[in-house]
Amino acid sequence: MTAAREAVRPKTGRVEMRDIVKRFPGVLANSGVCFDVVPGEVHALLGENGAGKSTLMRQLYGMYRPDSGQIIVDGTVRNFRSPADAIAAGIGMIHQHFMLVPTMTVAQNVALGLPSGRGPFTDTKGVSKEVTRLGNEYGLKVDPDAFVWQLSVGEQQRVEIIKALYRGAGLVILDEPTAVLTPQEVEDLFTTFRTMLTEGHSLIFISHKLYEVKAISDRVTVLRDGQVVGSGRTCDLSQQDLVHMMVGREVKDPDPRPHTPGPELVKMQGLKAMGDRGLEALRGIDLSIRSGEILGLAGVSGNGQKELAECLAGMRKLSSGKLLVEGHDMTNATVNERFDRGMAFIPEERMRDGAIREFTVGENVFLHDHMSKRFRRWIFLSFDRMREHALSLVELFSVKTPSLEVPIKNLSGGNIQKLIMARELSRDPFFLVAAQPTRGVDIGASEYIHDSLLAQREKGMAILLISEDLDELRGLSDRIAVMYEGGIIGIVDRGSSTVEELGFMMAGVTLEQMRKDGASTGKACP
Amino acid sequence: MRPSARSLNESERYCVRSLIFIDMPETRAKLLQSLSPRVGQNVKTGESRARLGNLMPSATTTGKPLRKGAPIDWTKVVLNGAMPLAGVLAALAIAGIFLALLKVDPLTAYKSLVDGALGSTFGLTQTLVKATPLLLVGLGICIAFRANVINIGAEGQIIMGALAGAALPLSMPGLPGFVLVPLACIGGFAAGAFWGFIPGILKARLRVNEILSTIMMNAIALQFMNFLLQGPLMDPENVRRGTFLAQSARLPKEVWLPRLVPQTLLHSGLFIAIILAVVVYIFLWRTTIGYQIRAVGLSPDASGYAGIDVRANIALSMTLAGGFAGLAGVIEVIGVQHRLLEGLTSGYGFTGIVAALLGGLHPIGLIPASVVFGGLLVGADKMQRAVQIPSSLVTAILGMIVLFVSGAGIWAKSWAAKRLAGRPQGTEATK
Numbered sequence: 016m017t018a019a020r021e022a023v024r025p026k027t028g029r030v031e032m033r034d035i036v037k038r039f040p041g042v043l044a045n046s047g048v049c050f051d052v053v054p055g056e057v058h059a060l061l062g063e064n065g066a067g068k069s070t071l072m073r074q075l076y077g078m079y080r081p082d083s084g085q086i087i088v089d090g091t092v093r094n095f096r097s098p099a100d101a102i103a104a105g106i107g108m109i110h111q112h113f114m115l116v117p118t119m120t121v122a123q124n125v126a127l128g129l130p131s132g133r134g135p136f137t138d139t140k141g142v143s144k145e146v147t148r149l150g151n152e153y154g155l156k157v158d159p160d161a162f163v164w165q166l167s168v169g170e171q172q173r174v175e176i177i178k179a180l181y182r183g184a185g186l187v188i189l190d191e192p193t194a195v196l197t198p199q200e201v202e203d204l205f206t207t208f209r210t211m212l213t214e215g216h217s218l219i220f221i222s223h224k225l226y227e228v229k230a231i232s233d234r235v236t237v238l239r240d241g242q243v244v245g246s247g248r249t250c251d252l253s254q255q256d257l258v259h260m261m262v263g264r265e266v267k268d269p270d271p272r273p274h275t276p277g278p279e280l281v282k283m284q285g286l287k288a289m290g291d292r293g294l295e296a297l298r299g300i301d302l303s304i305r306s307g308e309i310l311g312l313a314g315v316s317g318n319g320q321k322e323l324a325e326c327l328a329g330m331r332k333l334s335s336g337k338l339l340v341e342g343h344d345m346t347n348a349t350v351n352e353r354f355d356r357g358m359a360f361i362p363e364e365r366m367r368d369g370a371i372r373e374f375t376v377g378e379n380v381f382l383h384d385h386m387s388k389r390f391r392r393w394i395f396l397s398f399d400r401m402r403e404h405a406l407s408l409v410e411l412f413s414v415k416t417p418s419l420e421v422p423i424k425n426l427s428g429g430n431i432q433k434l435i436m437a438r439e440l441s442r443d444p445f446f447l448v449a450a451q452p453t454r455g456v457d458i459g460a461s462e463y464i465h466d467s468l469l470a471q472r473e474k475g476m477a478i479l480l481i482s483e484d485l486d487e488l489r490g491l492s493d494r495i496a497v498m499y500e501g502g503i504i505g506i507v508d509r510g511s512s513t514v515e516e517l518g519f520m521m522a523g524v525t526l527e528q529m530r531k532d533g534a535s536t537g538k539a540c541p
Numbered sequence: 542m543r544p545s546a547r548s549l550n551e552s553e554r555y556c557v558r559s560l561i562f563i564d565m566p567e568t569r570a571k572l573l574q575s576l577s578p579r580v581g582q583n584v585k586t587g588e589s590r591a592r593l594g595n596l597m598p599s600a601t602t603t604g605k606p607l608r609k610g611a612p613i614d615w616t617k618v619v620l621n622g623a624m625p626l627a628g629v630l631a632a633l634a635i636a637g638i639f640l641a642l643l644k645v646d647p648l649t650a651y652k653s654l655v656d657g658a659l660g661s662t663f664g665l666t667q668t669l670v671k672a673t674p675l676l677l678v679g680l681g682i683c684i685a686f687r688a689n690v691i692n693i694g695a696e697g698q699i700i701m702g703a704l705a706g707a708a709l710p711l712s713m714p715g716l717p718g719f720v721l722v723p724l725a726c727i728g729g730f731a732a733g734a735f736w737g738f739i740p741g742i743l744k745a746r747l748r749v750n751e752i753l754s755t756i757m758m759n760a761i762a763l764q765f766m767n768f769l770l771q772g773p774l775m776d777p778e779n780v781r782r783g784t785f786l787a788q789s790a791r792l793p794k795e796v797w798l799p800r801l802v803p804q805t806l807l808h809s810g811l812f813i814a815i816i817l818a819v820v821v822y823i824f825l826w827r828t829t830i831g832y833q834i835r836a837v838g839l840s841p842d843a844s845g846y847a848g849i850d851v852r853a854n855i856a857l858s859m860t861l862a863g864g865f866a867g868l869a870g871v872i873e874v875i876g877v878q879h880r881l882l883e884g885l886t887s888g889y890g891f892t893g894i895v896a897a898l899l900g901g902l903h904p905i906g907l908i909p910a911s912v913v914f915g916g917l918l919v920g921a922d923k924m925q926r927a928v929q930i931p932s933s934l935v936t937a938i939l940g941m942i943v944l945f946v947s948g949a950g951i952w953a954k955s956w957a958a959k960r961l962a963g964r965p966q967g968t969e970a971t972k
Contacts, residue, residue, distance in 0.1 A: 328846060350846070350848035351848040353848075354848055362846055364842075367842045367843065368843050369843060369846065371839045371843050371844075372840070374836070382836065382847040383847045383848060395828055396829055
């Protein structure tokens with residue numbers, strides 16, 4: 016069996032993607048992207064969220080089909096209809112979210128979907144042996160008979176890599192493989208990569224983290240807005256070049272409105288919390304926000320911003336640390352206690368957490384306040400007051416809706432966000448957490464939301480603005496804190512930082528490191 | 542580009558925006574009036590909506606004023622009414638093929654079905670008698686479904702309700718009816734509610750699958766009743782005669798619900814059920830608790846962010862569902878059987894789910910739906926006797942009706958969605 020597998024294992028040769036164009040409704044995800052990998056190299060794919068990296072790779076893996084352009088494997092044009100075709104051509108992909116069956120063993124997961132070596136019967140022993148052999152060969156130690164639910168995230172990733180190798184992948188695509196790993200696990204993973212390279216495999220490495228890209232890759236291609244903005248040998252490019260390519264764009268001047276923040280309203284002391292995958296997502300956050308201040312929170316998604324917002328909203332438990340709002344300890348407060356103390360939230364997933372899709376515009380307006388005396392008499396809802404309130408919000412925030420009785424899902428994203436914003440502000444909070452308030456919102460609504468935030472700042476509100484849009488952060492924030500791997504890597508004053516500096520910090524380079532060296536760690540050109 | 546109130550200048554607009562957050566309508570209106578009489582009028586009373594529309598053209602889609610009610614979509618009305626009917630007819634047509642295969646004339650069979658359900662006073666009243674417990678059970682199912690909880694445990698909850706509804710009057714003979722009847726009803730409701738609360742709290746606290754737990758609770762309730770009927774609750778008369786029939790003694794006459802039509806089983810419990818249907822409708826759509834239950838059912842995430850206690854509402858919805866099923870048990874005991882006996886539930890706990898689905902999980906829609914199912918149950922008996930077909934085929938027909946009706950609903954929805962998508966101004970118009 017082992018011999019047979021060796022025979023069919025293809026050493027995938029040069030893989031080339033030519034002029035790939037992929038459209039989604041309203042978005043040009045890839046426009047004329049060229050990309051190639053040769054055996055024995057690591058080609059890094061770099062870019063911000065939404066730059067089109069994952070879309071490009073999903074086309075290579077047969078999950079999407081390009082609208083136009085060619086995928087050439089070993090000199091022949093291929094037309095992958097499904098991942099099965101891509102796997103047959105020797106391409107494997109390790110997704111950010113693992114595709115494993117938790118209740119099955121490692122060996123069973125590896126063999127899943129493949130014909131058995133023993134006809135109709137499972138060949139667990141044979142597979143186990145092969146898993147152990149691959150593990151030893153590539154430094155991917157994992158017990159083939161362990162159940163996947165028993166494994167740590169790092170071990171699960173190893174299973175995924177073994178799965179790809181077992182299926183004979185010559186080219187392995189890794190979508191942000193280090194996002195879920197501890198630093199030690201990252202080291203081990205890189206060792207595995209080097210072994211794979213000497214065996215003639217090639218790797219595509221999708222990442223945000225510059226030092227990792229510098230450390231492991233031979234070539235790098237940077238995508239922005241669906242287009243290739245730069246490509247070359249990693250050793251020829253400095254971190255500065257890469258950051259510039261990633262974020263480089265016309266930078267608007269920050270909003271010059273003068274103002275002076277008041278006293279400190281919100282204090283976070285050493286906030287720690289676990290993420291969904293059982294890793295520590297927040298590793299000690301210390302921040303303070305003053306009255307009349309917008310504190311921007313920058314960072315590549317997945318570095319703990321989501322978890323921080325959830326902790327502040329009371330939807331995720333803090334494992335340690337303290338949250339003080341106006342001197343009151345809100346660390347373990349319930350959601351309603353937080354409301355009563357004047358906290359308000361604009362959640363990142365507005366359609367999941369901020370509104371109920373099937374409820375009407377009117378019903379959504381008093382989602383938080385239906386228990387307040389204003390909107391109820393005993394247990395009965397006061398629809399007249401609700402209507403009055405909803406109408407005033409709809410009109411004064413220019414929410415475009417045919418009536419109050421339509422389900423909110425019929426409104427556009429911008430109008431839903433304006434309504435959520437109006438609802439939260441109508442509760443007259445003094446601490447607002449706004450997570451990605453303008454993501455997916457049209458320009459008009461964005462400006463409206465920005466104006467509202469600035470107006471509230473002038474009224475003395477403390478605002479935590481979590482965003483991935485650096486322009487938005489630089490335009491609105493008085494200070495910008497950058498999150499990286501669950502901690503605050505640096506805080507800069509508005510105006511004193513360049514987009515490049517923020518980009519560096521988002522990629523894990525502290526200000527001190529930046530000043531120390533022009534950042535040329537990594538491989539040297541031969 | 543930016544939507545703005547064109548006739549107000551920047552500072553006025555800012556004032557208006559800040560002022561709406563003052564929690565006193567009168568003060569707010571006064572302040573607004575001092576700012577701009579036109580705006581004050583509008584926001585205070587909402588009367589001059591059209592003028593406000595002129596003031597802020599961007600507030601509405603097409604310049605139309607905001608209307609009080611949503612426009613009536615007649616296609617939707619027709620679809621909602623006609624689709625279930627078409628589903629029933631399609632199911633009957635396909636069942637007709639099965640009947641033909643059994644060498645039974647489908648038309649004769651269906652004629653006997655309609656005859657049995659509607660053809661006589663007794664048939665008609667029997668239809669309503671069977672509709673009553675279905676309606677009560679279905680109300681509970683509706684509440685649970687609205688919280689996104691599926692209550693398969695109505696059978697067990699009926700039994701617990703019936704047990705309490707029989708045991709309470711039996712243990713307190715001599716009390717007048719106006720005390721005994723409410724006592725039995727409240728006791729039965731409480732017993733059923735308790736039986737629903739257990740799986741409810743298990744789901745809320747420990748995420749125990751409510752479908753599995755309620756099914757097991759059914760088995761426990763059934764055996765518990767069997768035990769009581771074989772022992773403590775067994776009719777002393779039976780014991781004396783040595784027949785040992787598994788049934789309780791006859792309840793005191795005071796607790797019997799009055800019969801509406803002489804010589805039939807139709808009793809006043811029907812009115813209780815219909816009144817409760819209206820109460821449940823008001824509960825779900827007009828009260829804070831109903832609002833919370835629906836919110837939790839539609840989006841636990843958004844509800845949690847809004848400070849609604851998701852777990853409490855899940856447990857509450859199961860408790861209420863159990864209560865209504867328990868009440869169905871009481872009504873069956875004091876309205877129809879006048880004693881507790883084996884096989885009392887007649888599968889109402891399951892048929893009630895089906896009726897609730899046919900009624901669109903809406904308390905008012907449930908009223909005709911339970912009458913339809915009551916009629917099908919009664920008519921099926923007649924059909925079975927008239928044309929000699931196995932009773933399991935009747936069950937199959939009922940199942941097919943549900944399948945077709947819910948299938949028609951889904952089809953209608955996707956059809957409507959396609960129609961909207963094909964119309965560029967549809968949802969886009971709100972942008």
